[in-house]
Amino acid sequence: MSPSLDTAGLGARAAEMLDELAQISASADHLTRFFLTPEHRRGADLVARWMRQAGLEVTEDALGTVRGHRPGASPDAPRLLFGSHIDTVENAGRFDGCLGVVLPILALDWLARSGHQAPFGIDVLAFGDEEGSRFPTTLSASAAIAGIFSPSMLAARDSDGVRFEDALRAYGKDPADIPAAAYDPARVIAYVEAHIEQGPVLEVEGEPLGIVTAIAGASRLSVTVTGEAGHAGTVPMRLRHDALLGAAEMALAIERIAVEAGDGMVATVGRVHVEPGAVNVIPARVVFTVDLRSGSDLSRRTALERLEREAHHVADRRGLGVVISAFHEVGTVPCFPDLQRRLAEAAASLGARPVWMPSGAGHDGQAVSRLCPIGMLFVRCRGGISHNPAEYASPADMGLAAGTLVRFIERFEWPGPAGSLREAGESA
Numbered sequence: 001m002s003p004s005l006d007t008a009g010l011g012a013r014a015a016e017m018l019d020e021l022a023q024i025s026a027s028a029d030h031l032t033r034f035f036l037t038p039e040h041r042r043g044a045d046l047v048a049r050w051m052r053q054a055g056l057e058v059t060e061d062a063l064g065t066v067r068g069h070r071p072g073a074s075p076d077a078p079r080l081l082f083g084s085h086i087d088t089v090e091n092a093g094r095f096d097g098c099l100g101v102v103l104p105i106l107a108l109d110w111l112a113r114s115g116h117q118a119p120f121g122i123d124v125l126a127f128g129d130e131e132g133s134r135f136p137t138t139l140s141a142s143a144a145i146a147g148i149f150s151p152s153m154l155a156a157r158d159s160d161g162v163r164f165e166d167a168l169r170a171y172g173k174d175p176a177d178i179p180a181a182a183y184d185p186a187r188v189i190a191y192v193e194a195h196i197e198q199g200p201v202l203e204v205e206g207e208p209l210g211i212v213t214a215i216a217g218a219s220r221l222s223v224t225v226t227g228e229a230g231h232a233g234t235v236p237m238r239l240r241h242d243a244l245l246g247a248a249e250m251a252l253a254i255e256r257i258a259v260e261a262g263d264g265m266v267a268t269v270g271r272v273h274v275e276p277g278a279v280n281v282i283p284a285r286v287v288f289t290v291d292l293r294s295g296s297d298l299s300r301r302t303a304l305e306r307l308e309r310e311a312h313h314v315a316d317r318r319g320l321g322v323v324i325s326a327f328h329e330v331g332t333v334p335c336f337p338d339l340q341r342r343l344a345e346a347a348a349s350l351g352a353r354p355v356w357m358p359s360g361a362g363h364d365g366q367a368v369s370r371l372c373p374i375g376m377l378f379v380r381c382r383g384g385i386s387h388n389p390a391e392y393a394s395p396a397d398m399g400l401a402a403g404t405l406v407r408f409i410e411r412f413e414w415p416g417p418a419g420s421l422r423e424a425g426e427s428a
């Protein structure tokens with residue numbers, strides 16, 4: 001085990017690398033780097049250069065994912081995977097995704113210089129399609145390595161009408177090679193992703209690191225409330241069937257349901273459409289959306305049932321109609337308990353006391369969970385702000401996270417009992 005880990009030095013280097021990567025943008029005055037664009041190409045080339053400097057063998061797969069490989073004791077040794085994404089939203093911050101690519105490169109560079117040799121192979125993956133900013137697809141690159149890429153994605157078009165497939169070919173890739181991008185599940189041990197928290201919990205707790213327990217499942221609903229239009233001046237209050245007031249009461253009920261669930265559940269009414277939408281007409285019809293997320297599928301389903309009951313109760317009392325339809329449903333992806341424990345112990349060995357928490361945002365790990373057990377390490381970000389140029393993680397926190405990955409790898413015992421991680425993962 002490397003005796004004195006220079007986490008301050010690792011953090012300073014992470015900040016430099018993230019600054020350099022952030023210079024690669026479609027815009028001169030802000031950071032925008034979309035999938036399969038010239039900026040993606042340049043970003044991928046920079047990442048590949050860093051990987052080579054860290055002694056990794058670099059390849060690129062059919063979705064443009066840059067893969068840096070450090071061989072294990074034998075060429076067919078199973079591999080531990082690390083990674084995240086280098087695409088961004090429009091006008092992005094420099095940490096979201098890129099941090100999870102830079103930190104394992106630094107960790108492997110450190111381990112190479114300290115002479116550490118793991119029996120297992122290690123791959124660092126830089127995915128290019130997590131944000132879904134260019135095409136109405138997301139996680140296509142991580143889906144490909146997990147062997148679950150859906151060919152229907154190839155027909156997706158960006159806002160200029162360019163097909164995913166044509167963009168891929170223009171990037172120098174052949175869609176026929178996509179199946180070969182998949183790892184053999186029998187030769188993968190686990191996947192670990194480091195990422196900024198994108199929320200305020202670690203800052204409030206005063207802790208630099210978080211251990212993710214699960215990537216939250218989400219339900220999105222469309223709720224249509226129908227009442228009766230009427231003259232705003234002549235219909236007495238007691239005779240009204242105001243669809244907006246019913247919707248408002250339902251929105252407050254949704255807030256209460258999430259708060260009372262008490263397990264980090266979050267619910268948001270983000271869009272409200274009112275008809276006829278006139279200043280002097282009682283609202284006749286309201287359509288609003290609900291986004292409900294929880295680290296537990298059971299608790300999310302229970303909340304949805306309660307929401308349905310309470311919405312009908314409100315509608316009945318007010319003489320309104322209500323129809324609820326779900327238009328998006330993604331299950332919770334649990335992080336593997338053994339990886340949570342190993343990450344926490346690695347962090348604790350550097351004096352951190354990480355906070356256990358679910359991730360409310362989606363990540364590449366969701367797709368990779370179809371391949372192997374996953375673990376995630378969160379890094380505190382200022383104000384919980386992300387998808388914004390104000391996004392910031394301190395060099396000290398990033399250094400601690402890089403050091404945690406170093407310790408995690410150093411302490412990772414493999415082979416353990418054959419297949420132990422995977423079997424336990426299936427029952428988790």
Ligand SMILES: [Zn+2]
Pocket residue numbers: 085096097130195363
């Ligand atoms: Zn991200």
